[in-house]
Amino acid sequence: MKPTYKFKKPELLHGVDTHYCSGCGHGILHRLIAEIIEELNLKEKTIGVAPVGCAVIAYNYWDFDCSEASHGRALAVATGIKRVHPSLTVFTYQGDGDLASIGLAETMHAANRGENLTCVFVNNACYGMTGGQMAPTTLIGQKTATTPLGRDPREKEGWPLKVSEILAMLPGVCFVARSSISNPAHVKQTHDYIKRAFMNQTEEKGFSIVEVLSPCPTIWQKTPEEAMNWIDTEMTKEFPLGIIKNTEVHR
Amino acid sequence: MTGNEAMGEAAIRAGCRFYAGYPITPQNELTAYMARRMREEERVFIQAESEIAAINMVYGASAAGARSMTSSSSPGISLKQEGISYMAGAQLPAVIVNVMRAGPGLGHISSSQSDYFQSTRGGGHGDYFTPTFSPASVEEAVRLVREAFEVADYYRTPVLILADAIIGQTMESIPLDVLEKPELRFKKKPGHKSWALTGARGRPANIIRSFFLYEGQLPRHNELLSKKWEKIKKSEQRSDLYQADDAHFLIVAYGSQARIVREAVDMLRNEKIKAGMFRPISLWPYPQESLTAAVKKIKKVFVIEQSLGQMVEDVRLTIPEKEILFFGKTGGEIPEIEDVVNFVKKHIKR
Numbered sequence: 241m242k243p244t245y246k247f248k249k250p251e252l253l254h255g256v257d258t259h260y261c262s263g264c265g266h267g268i269l270h271r272l273i274a275e276i277i278e279e280l281n282l283k284e285k286t287i288g289v290a291p292v293g294c295a296v297i298a299y300n301y302w303d304f305d306c307s308e309a310s311h312g313r314a315l316a317v318a319t320g321i322k323r324v325h326p327s328l329t330v331f332t333y334q335g336d337g338d339l340a341s342i343g344l345a346e347t348m349h350a351a352n353r354g355e356n357l358t359c360v361f362v363n364n365a366c367y368g369m370t371g372g373q374m375a376p377t378t379l380i381g382q383k384t385a386t387t388p389l390g391r392d393p394r395e396k397e398g399w400p401l402k403v404s405e406i407l408a409m410l411p412g413v414c415f416v417a418r419s420s421i422s423n424p425a426h427v428k429q430t431h432d433y434i435k436r437a438f439m440n441q442t443e444e445k446g447f448s449i450v451e452v453l454s455p456c457p458t459i460w461q462k463t464p465e466e467a468m469n470w471i472d473t474e475m476t477k478e479f480p481l482g483i484i485k486n487t488e489v490h491r
Numbered sequence: 492m493t494g495n496e497a498m499g500e501a502a503i504r505a506g507c508r509f510y511a512g513y514p515i516t517p518q519n520e521l522t523a524y525m526a527r528r529m530r531e532e533e534r535v536f537i538q539a540e541s542e543i544a545a546i547n548m549v550y551g552a553s554a555a556g557a558r559s560m561t562s563s564s565s566p567g568i569s570l571k572q573e574g575i576s577y578m579a580g581a582q583l584p585a586v587i588v589n590v591m592r593a594g595p596g597l598g599h600i601s602s603s604q605s606d607y608f609q610s611t612r613g614g615g616h617g618d619y620f621t622p623t624f625s626p627a628s629v630e631e632a633v634r635l636v637r638e639a640f641e642v643a644d645y646y647r648t649p650v651l652i653l654a655d656a657i658i659g660q661t662m663e664s665i666p667l668d669v670l671e672k673p674e675l676r677f678k679k680k681p682g683h684k685s686w687a688l689t690g691a692r693g694r695p696a697n698i699i700r701s702f703f704l705y706e707g708q709l710p711r712h713n714e715l716l717s718k719k720w721e722k723i724k725k726s727e728q729r730s731d732l733y734q735a736d737d738a739h740f741l742i743v744a745y746g747s748q749a750r751i752v753r754e755a756v757d758m759l760r761n762e763k764i765k766a767g768m769f770r771p772i773s774l775w776p777y778p779q780e781s782l783t784a785a786v787k788k789i790k791k792v793f794v795i796e797q798s799l800g801q802m803v804e805d806v807r808l809t810i811p812e813k814e815i816l817f818f819g820k821t822g823g824e825i826p827e828i829e830d831v832v833n834f835v836k837k838h839i840k841r
Contacts, residue, residue, distance in 0.1 A: 284691055287555070302696070304690075304696050305688040305698075306696065306699070307581075307698070307700075308577075308581065308698075308702055310547065310573055316539070316543075316544040316545075316547035316550075317551035320547070320552035321555040323537065323548075324508065328689075345540050345543075346540070346544050346547070348540075
């Protein structure tokens with residue numbers, strides 16, 4: 241029998257009006273997280289850590305305990321929470337500027353300590369909230385507010401930073417996967433990866449991270465549909481999809 | 492015990508369940524002490540990757556409801572200021588120990604009192620204050636750490652212990668009862684820490700936040716905080732007097748400098764000069780009421796600091812009608828007792 245996918249609003253998602261732009265990926269991801277926590281029956285055992293960026297008020301959409309973190313420090317905050325409540329499920333929800341630029345030290349070291357945490361890393365190749373500046377993950381040639389001629393490594397603007405591949409090298413990291421939400425099949429794949437990342441924490445396997453390629457049509461100056469296509473045609477060339485690492489951390 | 496170790500033990504006895512720190516001189520003994528003792532007590536010790544990470548771990552642990560502490564020294568405390576501002580905004584209690592060294596910049600590892608402005612004027616961005624207590628002995632450091640945890644929990648605010656290298660590195664004996672039988676000022680209220688993140692079981696979800704985007708939200712939140720600061724200003728002023736009853740000349744000093752001034756007062760008294768000392772223990776809130784009362788019969792007020800003159804501004808604000816004379820040493824140099832005596836004598840006519 242073919243598996244069926246029931247489509248209803250998760251109970252852990254408040255029915256509030258969205259503050260996101262049309263075609264934004266956060267809505268899909270907020271929903272996925274609510275859905276997964278519900279499926280794993282973790283509502284009463286979950287603490288989320290919201291980032292700085294467009295998703296700073298993610299907790300307005302979710303019906304479980306949440307904290308804000310200052311820009312880049314979500315995994316340090318999550319470390320503090322998790323060490324106090326080892327039996328609860330603690331996850332961070334972070335963008336590329338947050339996780340891979342200002343918070344790179346916190347990201348690397350939480351992962352390298354093997355913190356038993358789950359990290360959802362939303363990569364949209366730009367700083368969305370502040371008006372579309374270059375992010376560490378901005379593609380070569382991609383025009384942003386701070387790379388008006390397109391990101392150019394010859395101008396010492398650097399290359400797209402592959403944080404997931406770097407983190408996969410660390411022994412404390414048990415699960416690294418990259419997915420996108422560019423079509424329903426990819427959304428389903430993302431669901432399964434994030435669910436795995438949550439289950440790893442319950443099973444005390446170590447640090448899990450799922451990088452999700454997510455559209456930002458407003459900053460990319462594309463229609464929602466064009467943005468989804470751009471993920472498939474351009475972003476995945478630099479950031480290939482799939483499981484990068486899947487192992488149990490030996491303690 | 493050294494002051495650094497004693498502050499660590501005091502925190503443990505006060506029920507500190509979480510400590511995160513990062514190496515910096517002259518507070519390293521505190522971090523090392525916690526690394527050993529927290530493990531023994533089956534509590535959490537983390538050597539963080541930076542002072543920034545350490546304060547944010549403390550933010551998380553405090554949000555999760557645990558009594559939490561971090562410690563550092565001046566440059567490291569500068570790095571923590573963003574986190575402290577977030578904690579003040581999100582109303583998260585914690586104790587932060589600053590074992591001051593000389594600045595600006597990398598400065599010097601020797602003792603200093605040059606972080607007074609940073610400690611008492613908010614320190615980080617935004618409209619807020621941090622209650623700040625300054626010990627003048629190892630024993631007092633122990634008492635104040637204990638009290639700081641209580642004040643932090645009661646008012647839901649980060650509290651700063653402003654020590655310095657002299658207090659941190661000095662070895663002094665502590666009466667056992669100070670550690671064993673601390674006096675408790677605040678009783679736990681029903682629903683104690685009901686705001687903490689513990690999993691939304693049988694209650695609505697809790698949110699820890701300092702971000703208020705919608706119109707009118709942040710002014711309302713800040714006014715709520717303001718009421719708290721006002722209450723702290725009224726209730727948490729602390730100070731001490733020495734030989735002040737019949738004094739004609741009052742010397743104001745805090746922390747380790749008060750030890751030097753105390754000796755100076757004795758020397759001046761030996762020379763029949765009626766000197767006394769006023770020692771602020773809470774630097775924010777500044778003990779304005781007791782200072783105002785102490786200077787009623789005072790002819791001249793002297794302020795001694797190990798800085799270019801920071802606390803002296805609070806003295807001027809409190810008693811503007813008095814003649815106030817400042818003597819300070821900067822860059823980690825420590826005033827000699829004779830320096831203080833000579834400075835006072837130079838400025839008084841007998």
